[in-house]
Amino acid sequence: MHPTLHILGTTVRTDDDGRVSLNDIHTAASAASMTDGKRDPRRWQKEAGEQFIEFLAENLNVRKSDICKARRGAGGGTFAHWQVALAYAKYLSPALHVQVNEVYARFKSGDITLADEIADRATPEQQEWLAKRSAGKAARNQLTSTLAAHGVHGKGFADCTNAIYRPILGGKKSEICAKRGLPANTNLRDTMDLEQLTRTALAEIVARKRITRGNVRGNQRCAYECHSAAAAVAHVQ
Structure with a gap:
């Protein structure tokens, strides 16, 4: 869009x-x-x-x-x-x-x-997409702030993002871009449908709460919590 x-x-x-x-x-x-x-x-x-x-x-x-x-x-x-x-x-x-x-x-x-x-x-469909996209940005920014506060640094941010993408999109960002023939610097969220945006945002909210509640720290452990949260959301029917 x-x-x-x-x-x-x-x-x-x-x-x-x-x-x-x-x-x-x-x-x-x-x-x-x-x-x-x-x-x-x-x-x-x-x-x-x-x-x-x-x-x-x-x-x-x-x-x-x-x-x-x-x-x-x-x-x-x-x-x-x-x-x-x-x-x-x-x-x-x-x-x-x-x-x-x-x-x-x-x-x-x-x-x-x-x-x-x-x-x-906007059309009702565009308004719905915009609402989900805006909510998704808020969830992403909150998770990023939480990750930084819990010792995530450098490549750890990308690892946490990919940990959420794998259960929901079926692979990490580079794999999804290659599969869809997209440039490597594509913002995948701009290509997601409403269900994928919603699941991604929900996974980020759940991951943030788990990391905060358990005082999880460091790249590897935070990535694990992100993957666990996304896997749980991906199985919701």
């Missing part, structure tokens, strides 16, 4: 690399009668935006394709670096530029009220 923005009542998509859909910005501007006949992203890029994209790529020391990328097919369009998105919004309309600037600033700063606004517009 990619993060989304909402501008003038229109959903504006972002991709996995944080690039913003210029087509969705154009759609938002058109719906609000802010384009005044100005160009769609492809024509704007060819006629006016190319120089700015080249300048930005040079200054960030990346390829132009990292700054602005066209995607074909359903859900495609032109996705661009946020600075390009702001430049395009400014070209379309000063009023739109202000709107995009404000929303993106809130998005980047982690303004929790913006997340709530996005959730209000």
